[in-house]
Amino acid sequence: MEDATRTFGKGSCPPGPVPEGLIRVYSMRFCPFAHRTRLVLRAKGIRHEVININLRNKPEWYYTKHPFGQIPVLENSKCQLIYESVIACEYLDDAYPGRKLYPYDPYERARQKMLLELFYKVPHLTKECLVAIRCGRKCADLKLALRQEFCNLEEILGYQNTVFFGGDCISMIDYLFWPWFERLDVYGIADCLNHTPALRLWTAAMKQDPTVCALLIDRSIFLGFLNLYFQNNPDAFDYGLTC
Amino acid sequence: MSGGSARSLAKGSAPPGPVPQGLIRVYSMRFCPFAQRTLLVLKAKGIGHEIININLKNKPEWFFTKNPFGLVPVLENSQGQLIYESAITCEYLDEAYPGKKLLPDDPYEKACQKMVFELFSKVPPLVTSFIRRQNNEDGSGLKEELRKEFSKLEEVLTNKKTTFFGGNSLSMIDYLIWPWFERLEVLELNECVDHTPKLKLWMAAMREDPAVSSLLIETKAFRGFLDLYLQNSPEACDYGL
Numbered sequence: 001m002e003d004a005t006r007t008f009g010k011g012s013c014p015p016g017p018v019p020e021g022l023i024r025v026y027s028m029r030f031c032p033f034a035h036r037t038r039l040v041l042r043a044k045g046i047r048h049e050v051i052n053i054n055l056r057n058k059p060e061w062y063y064t065k066h067p068f069g070q071i072p073v074l075e076n077s078k079c080q081l082i083y084e085s086v087i088a089c090e091y092l093d094d095a096y097p098g099r100k101l102y103p104y105d106p107y108e109r110a111r112q113k114m115l116l117e118l119f120y121k122v123p124h125l126t127k128e129c130l131v132a133i134r135c136g137r138k139c140a141d142l143k144l145a146l147r148q149e150f151c152n153l154e155e156i157l158g159y160q161n162t163v164f165f166g167g168d169c170i171s172m173i174d175y176l177f178w179p180w181f182e183r184l185d186v187y188g189i190a191d192c193l194n195h196t197p198a199l200r201l202w203t204a205a206m207k208q209d210p211t212v213c214a215l216l217i218d219r220s221i222f223l224g225f226l227n228l229y230f231q232n233n234p235d236a237f238d239y240g241l242t243c
Numbered sequence: 244m245s246g247g248s249a250r251s252l253a254k255g256s257a258p259p260g261p262v263p264q265g266l267i268r269v270y271s272m273r274f275c276p277f278a279q280r281t282l283l284v285l286k287a288k289g290i291g292h293e294i295i296n297i298n299l300k301n302k303p304e305w306f307f308t309k310n311p312f313g314l315v316p317v318l319e320n321s322q323g324q325l326i327y328e329s330a331i332t333c334e335y336l337d338e339a340y341p342g343k344k345l346l347p348d349d350p351y352e353k354a355c356q357k358m359v360f361e362l363f364s365k366v367p368p369l370v371t372s373f374i375r376r377q378n379n380e381d382g383s384g385l386k387e388e389l390r391k392e393f394s395k396l397e398e399v400l401t402n403k404k405t406t407f408f409g410g411n412s413l414s415m416i417d418y419l420i421w422p423w424f425e426r427l428e429v430l431e432l433n434e435c436v437d438h439t440p441k442l443k444l445w446m447a448a449m450r451e452d453p454a455v456s457s458l459l460i461e462t463k464a465f466r467g468f469l470d471l472y473l474q475n476s477p478e479a480c481d482y483g484l
Contacts, residue, residue: 080351087357106338110326117328127441 001051001215003029007237009054014061018077023048025088026065026073028055028237030217030225031086032123032179034072039175040089043211046096056234085116086116086176093172097170101172108166112173115156115165121149126180130187134230143192150196153177157198163205170209178206186222244331247273247282251480262321265292267292269315269332270309272299274468276367276422277325277329278316278472279458283418283469284333286454290340301477330360330419337415352409356416359399359408365392370423374430374469388452389450397439406448413452421449428464 007028018024025041027034027050041048053062058069059198065073066083074082074091082091093101102109125146130134132139156165165173181203184190193200206212228236251272252259252403262268271278271294272293285292297306310317310327318326318335326335337345347353369392373385378413401407408416424446427433436442464483472478 006461076351082351082358084361085337087354087361091350091354094353106335107320107324107326109338110331110335113331113334114326114328117331152308181279 002048003027003052004241005050005052006241007052007054008059008062009057009234012059012061013065015051017079018049018075019079022077023092024051024070024075025049026051026053026062026075028071029239030053030222030229031033031055031071032183035090035179035182035215036085036176037072037088038215039178039211040092040101042214043175044092044096044098046092052237053243054234054237056232056237066074088171089176092150101175103166103171112166112171115173117175118152119149122146122177122180125149126187126189129161129189130183130226132189134226143189146192147190147195150192150199154196154199157202163202163204165202170179170206174202174206174209175211178212182212182216183189183207183222186217186219186226245292247271248484249294249296250484251296252297252303252306253301253465253477254303256303256305258303258409259295261323262293262319265291265319266294267336268319269293270295270297270306270315270319272296272315274460274465274472274480275299275315276426277314279320279422279425280329280419281316281332281336281453282458283421284336284345284415286457287345287418287452288336288340288342298477298480300472300475300479323483333415333419345418347409347414356409356414358417359396360419361454362395363392364400366420366423370426370430370432372433373381375473385433386397386435387434389437393435393439393442397442400441400445406445408445414450417449418454421455424449425455425459426465429462429469 014023023041023046025037025048029052038050053059053071055071062069065075065081067156070083071097071136071166072083072085072088074088082088090102096114096221102112125142129139129146132142183191190191193203200225207216220242228239259268265460267285267290269278269292271282273296282294297303299315302313307313309319309325312327314327316327316329316332318332326332334346346356352421366389367388368417369385371387373382376382376385403410405411408420427435436446449461461483468479471482
C-alpha cells in the first residue's frame with residue numbers, strides 16, 4: 001500500500017516540495033477522515049505520495065500545512081494546501097480528469113451534499129462508542145443513538161431503492177461514508193447494523209468495490225494500533241509496518 | 244421578485260401549488276440570515292423566483308414535506324425537486340443557472356472559498372448565543388470569542404491583499420458570510436470589528452453591492468422582529484407587515 005510508511009514526528013525534517021505530476025496527502029493510516037481522501041485518490045487513479053503524521057507527537061513544521069495540525073491535508077506542486085476532508089475530496093474530483101465521482105447534474109450533486117448532512121453525527125458517535133468500550137464504560141445510549149442515525153440512512157436507501165447512496169453505481173457520497181462503516185467491526189459495534197438490512201447490503205457491495213478493497217485495513221493490524229493508541233503509546237501510528 | 248414582503252404561512256394554511264415553469268421557489272423568512280444567503284444569490288444571478296415566507300414559530304404541517312428538518316431556506320423547482328441547507332442551495336443555484344458564476348471555476352480557488360467558509364463556521368452559533376443570552380449576562384465572553392473569529396477572517400484578507408474574500412470582486416463566499424455582518428450593528432456588536440480594519444472596509448464595500456443593498460433589513464424592523472421572536476411570538480415573522 002502506498003501509505004505503508006513511517007510517520008513523521010516532532011524533530012523530523014520537513015519534507016521537500018511536492019514533485020511535479022504528483023499530489024501529496026498528509027495522512028495517518030488509521031484515520032477515517034484521511035481514508036476518505038485516499039479512497040478518492042485511488043478511485044480516480046491520481047498519482048500521489050503519502051506522508052503519515054504522528055498525531056500524538058506532531059512535527060513542528062506540520063503546523064505550516066494546517067493551522068491546527070489536523071489531517072488530511074493535500075499539497076500540490078504549486079504549494080497549494082487544501083484541507084477539511086470533504087473539501088479535499090471535492091477538489092480532487094474537480095481538479096483531476098477521468099471518472100467523476102460527483103454527479104454532473106446540479107440537483108444530483110446537491111442531493112449528495114444533503115445526504116452528507118444526514119451523516120454528520122456518525123463520526124462523533126462511533127468515536128464515542130469506541131472510547132467508551134475501550135475504557136470499560138457502558139455505551140448503550142451511544143449505540144442507540146448510532147442505530148437511530150443508521151435508521152435514517154436505511155430509510156434513504158429504502159426510499160431510493162438503489163444499492164448505493166448515489167444510485168446504482170458507487171459515487172462520492174459512498175466513499176465519504178465508507179471509512180466509519182469499515183471500522184464498525186474493529187471498534188466492536190458491528191451489531192449497530194442489526195436492524196438495517198439495506199445498509200448491510202450496501203456495506204457488502206462496498207467491500208466488492210476495487211478501490212475500497214485495495215485500501216481495506218487488515219483487522220489484526222487495526223486492533224494492534226487501537227491497543228497501543230489507548231495505551232497512549234506514540235508508536236501506535238506505525239504499528240504493523242515492516243520497514 | 245414576488246413574495247418577499249408577503250405574510251408568512253402558518254399551521255393550518257393550505258400547501259402552495261406546484262412551482263410555475265420558469266421560476267424557482269424559495270421557502271424563506273424575512274429576517275433569517277440563512278435564507279438571506281439564498282436570496283442574495285438569487286438576486287445576484289438575476290434568477291426569476293417566488294418567495295413563500297414560513298412562520299417559523301408556528302410552522303405549517305406541510306412544510307415538513309419540503310424539508311424534514313423544517314428549516315428555511317428550501318428551494319423548490321418546477322420539477323418538484325427540493326434542495327435545503329443554505330450553502331447547498333446557493334451552490335445549486337450557481338451550478339444550475341447561467342450568467343455570472345459566483346463560485347470560481349478554478350478548483351483550488353473554489354476550495355479556498357470553502358476553507359474560508361469553514362473558518363467562518365463558528366460565527367453563526369456565537370451570534371445566536373449572544374442573542375439568546377439571559378438578561379443578566381453581559382455577553383463580554385461571547386464578544387471576545389467573536390473578536391477571535393473575526394481576527395481569523397481579517398488574516399485571510401491580509402494574506403490575500405484583496406477587498407473581498409474571493410479576490411477583487413465580490414463572489415460566493417462574501418454573500419455566504421454577509422448576513423451576520425449586516426446584523427452586527429442592530430445587535431450592538433459593531434465593537435467586535437474595531438480591531439479588524441480590513442473586515443470593516445469589506446463591510447462597507449459589501450453595502451455598495453446592488454444585491455446586498457436591495458435586501459438590507461431596516462434596523463427598526465429587525466429589532467421589532469427580534470423582541471417578538473425571543474418571546475416566541477407567532478407574530479414575530481410578520482413584524483412590520
